[in-house]
Amino acid sequence: MSQNIILTTGIYDLIKDHIRRKKVTIEEEKLLLLQLKKATQVLRRDLPDDIVSVNRKVTYKDHTNNEEKTVEFVGPEKSKPNKNKFSILSDEGIAMVGYKVGDLIEWPSKKGDLKLEILKVEEVA
Numbered sequence: 001m002s003q004n005i006i007l008t009t010g011i012y013d014l015i016k017d018h019i020r021r022k023k024v025t026i027e028e029e030k031l032l033l034l035q036l037k038k039a040t041q042v043l044r045r046d047l048p049d050d051i052v053s054v055n056r057k058v059t060y061k062d063h064t065n066n067e068e069k070t071v072e073f074v075g076p077e078k079s080k081p082n083k084n085k086f087s088i089l090s091d092e093g094i095a096m097v098g099y100k101v102g103d104l105i106e107w108p109s110k111k112g113d114l115k116l117e118i119l120k121v122e123e124v125a
Contacts, residue, residue, distance in 0.1 A: 004038045005098025006051050011088065012041050014075075015097070018089050027108040028094070039098060050101040050121050054088050057122040058096065063104075063115035072124055073097075092116065 007015070015036060019029055052058050052073065059070040071092070072085045079087040088097055095107035095114050101121055107114040 004040055005035050006040045006042060006048065006100075007036075007098045008044045008047055008053060009041050010044070011053060011097060012036065012039060014089070015094070018094070023089070024094070025108065025110055028110075031108070032094070035098070048100065049123065052093075052096040052099050052118060052121055055124045057124050058118065059120040060092070060096065061117040061119055063117060064113070068119070070120075 015032060018024065019032055024032060047053055054073055054075055057070060057072045059068065061068050070084070073088045073090075073093050074080075074085045076087040076089050079085060079090070087093055091107075091109035091111060091114065095105050095109065096103075096116055096118060099105055099118055101118050104115070104117045107116070
């Protein structure tokens, strides 16, 4: 995993609010607070192209079941799983947000431990 994640200020605030509303497990909360403390905040236009964020299509490998998936991460209100659009606050989204291509993330989600490798990140038009 990368040392520090890179987030836009908007995503940083969204995650802070998500934690405040107790929408994550205690274990996730500890990890997220630690990540946010060390996170680099940037303006949307300054976010590197290979960083997982909203409005990005992400191809990743789920090492727990050896599957490769491509999803689009969107804001919580635009989530449409049947159209492969997932909230950035979903288990996979919150685990990968701010990380870059090549990172391997181990994350304690509500549905069990995740082990995800980011293979490709693309901007969505």
